[in-house]
Amino acid sequence: MKRRRIILASRSPRRRELLAQTGIQFEVIESPYEEDMSLPLKPRALARFLAKEKAHALDHEDAIIIGADTLVVCAGKIFGKPKTHAEARAMHHAYRTTHNTVITGFCILDTKSGRTITRSVSTKVWFKKTTTDDEIDKYIATGDPFDKSGGYAVQGKAKHMIERIEGPVDNVIGLPVVSLLQALKSFIK
Numbered sequence: 003m004k005r006r007r008i009i010l011a012s013r014s015p016r017r018r019e020l021l022a023q024t025g026i027q028f029e030v031i032e033s034p035y036e037e038d039m040s041l042p043l044k045p046r047a048l049a050r051f052l053a054k055e056k057a058h059a060l061d062h063e064d065a066i067i068i069g070a071d072t073l074v075v076c077a078g079k080i081f082g083k084p085k086t087h088a089e090a091r092a093m094h095h096a097y098r099t100t101h102n103t104v105i106t107g108f109c110i111l112d113t114k115s116g117r118t119i120t121r122s123v124s125t126k127v128w129f130k131k132t133t134t135d136d137e138i139d140k141y142i143a144t145g146d147p148f149d150k151s152g153g154y155a156v157q158g159k160a161k162h163m164i165e166r167i168e169g170p171v172d173n174v175i176g177l178p179v180v181s182l183l184q185a186l187k188s189f190i191k
């Protein structure tokens with residue numbers, strides 16, 4: 003039986019690393035889909051919708067395409083990737099007052115059959131309430147927040163500001179591996 007071509011439709015090096023750790027052979031092709039965080043959808047539905055659009059934006063025959071999108075919700079607001087220092091600072095100030103929820107939506111598309119599965123996984127993250135403005139500004143000055151949803155990476159320079167995590171850490175990094183693999187099994191029998 004011929005091995006199915008699996009494509010990760012993502013530019014995220016973190017998603018690539020997480021999927022590579024599973025031992026699955028895949029290739030990476032960046033999706034041309036442009037995220038629109040302003041769509042009038044609830045956060046979990048928005049994450050699934052964006053993941054689905056990323057997967058469907060690739061035009062490949064007889065492939066299994068994986069799309070994913072991560073967003074952060076804090077105090078009722080959806081945070082994507084901060085574009086400015088002020089935006090990143092506002093996010094981190096919000097994290098000191100309450101937990102944030104990281105939601106990653108993923109979509110698996112079989113281009114041959116048209117079959118699609120979309121799911122989302124949530125993880126709660128608490129930052130230390132004692133994190134100072136100076137610590138936040140020093141972190142932002144590293145440039146680390148600007149290519150990450152919610153403006154931080156648990157495995158990166160922000161880890162010293164995090165108090166606890168409830169749920170899958172790989173979800174916060176960008177790909178809920180266990181949930182993805184469970185769903186993927188039905189596509190690569």
